[in-house]
Amino acid sequence: MNNHIKTLSVSAFAITLSSAAFADTWRYAHEEAADEVQGVFAQKFKEEIEANSDHSVQLFPFGTLGESADTMEQAQSGILQFVDQSPGFTGALIPEAQVFFVPYLLPQDETTLQEFFRNSKAIKELFPPLYAEQGLELLTMFPEGEVCMTTKEEVRSPEDLSDVKFRVMTNPLLVESYKAFGATPTPLPWGEVYGAMQTGIIQGQENPRFFLDSTKMYEVTDYITCIGHNNFTTAVMANKDFYDGLSDEDKTLVKNATDAAFEHILGYQAELGETSFDNIKAAKPEITINILSEDERAPFMATSGPVEEAFIEMTGDKGKEILDQMKADLEAANAATQ
Ligand code: 6CS
Numbered sequence: 594m595n596n597h598i599k600t601l602s603v604s605a606f607a608i609t610l611s612s613a614a615f616a617d618t619w620r621y622a623h624e625e626a627a628d629e630v631q632g633v634f635a636q637k638f639k640e641e642i643e644a645n646s647d648h649s650v651q652l653f654p655f656g657t658l659g660e661s662a663d664t665m666e667q668a669q670s671g672i673l674q675f676v677d678q679s680p681g682f683t684g685a686l687i688p689e690a691q692v693f694f695v696p697y698l699l700p701q702d703e704t705t706l707q708e709f710f711r712n713s714k715a716i717k718e719l720f721p722p723l724y725a726e727q728g729l730e731l732l733t734m735f736p737e738g739e740v741c742m743t744t745k746e747e748v749r750s751p752e753d754l755s756d757v758k759f760r761v762m763t764n765p766l767l768v769e770s771y772k773a774f775g776a777t778p779t780p781l782p783w784g785e786v787y788g789a790m791q792t793g794i795i796q797g798q799e800n801p802r803f804f805l806d807s808t809k810m811y812e813v814t815d816y817i818t819c820i821g822h823n824n825f826t827t828a829v830m831a832n833k834d835f836y837d838g839l840s841d842e843d844k845t846l847v848k849n850a851t852d853a854a855f856e857h858i859l860g861y862q863a864e865l866g867e868t869s870f871d872n873i874k875a876a877k878p879e880i881t882i883n884i885l886s887e888d889e890r891a892p893f894m895a896t897s898g899p900v901e902e903a904f905i906e907m908t909g910d911k912g913k914e915i916l917d918q919m920k921a922d923l924e925a926a927n928a929a930t931q
């Protein structure tokens with residue numbers, strides 16, 4: 594081989610090596626199906642990463658790698674680079690994230706809600722160090738829609754929940770919240786919920802409107818009741834060692850992809866919230882959907898103070914700081930959207 598050819602083939606080898614070193618496949622797991630809200634967010638993130646770099650993103654929807662607790666462990670250990678886990682499952686790891694289960698804390702008005710998620714100091718400044726302590730880089734949090742209850746019997750007041758074993762995500766504050774609502778809370782991972790409703794092990798559960806439709810939860814339930822107590826929040830994070838090891842260019846890539854997916858999902862989930870009850874009524878005309886009046890909501894709303902206290906007992910000064918900041922952020926969002 595003459596020297597010229599030798600140099601050429603060595604540099605071709607070097608180019609192959611360098612692109613192998615920098616063009617990675619990043620694994621990203623989420624808690625929903627590919628066409629549900631978390632899946633649509635993840636797909637947009639993947640498209641942005643792949644359109645703007647040589648990296649590729651492999652998506653793992655719910656069920657492919659286990660339950661939420663499993664994918665969180667995989668993300669913490671670095672098997673996964675990205676994970677979407679909702680605060681509903683993060684209670685044991687980051688107790689402060691349970692603040693999202695103080696009833697009636699988040700606003701019902703969609704514009705105010707979006708303003709809050711865009712600008713919240715609690716989300717952007719106070720939560721990231723708490724996730725970092727668990728080996729996670731918090732990338733964003735976003736809403737998935739108004740949470741409503743589905744039950745076998747009609748619910749008009751807390752008394753109607755007194756004989757109801759009500760499934761909640763595995764989260765101590767959500768347990769407190771449903772105790773305060775009068776039910777017998779039963780924490781279960783998501784994969785067990787449809788079967789448990791079908792067989793009568795539980796008689797109630799809650800989820801955002803779109804999820805009641807997309808998971809066909811209406812098939813195993815007769816009443817949907819909305820009391821305006823919450824909006825489903827989820828969080829996307831990266832393994833912290835992986836994230837810290839990224840070049841500045843790749844950190845910017847991840848940030849831009851997150852921002853694009855965040856903007857995309859805000860509008861997407863709001864539209865789904867509008868159409869999902871029509872779909873449910875079309876699929877099961879005999880279902881009853883009750884949006885409780887202000888008067889009917891009053892006893893549920895009265896639980897927010899005691900549940901807030903339970904939250905502060907569980908989380909101490911740090912939790913109080915977050916709750917106070919959330920309230921300040923919500924006031925600011927309210928003022929900005931009046
Ligand atoms: O209730 C649950 O467990 C599930 N709900 C939603 C809306 N997303 C994922 C979560 O696992």
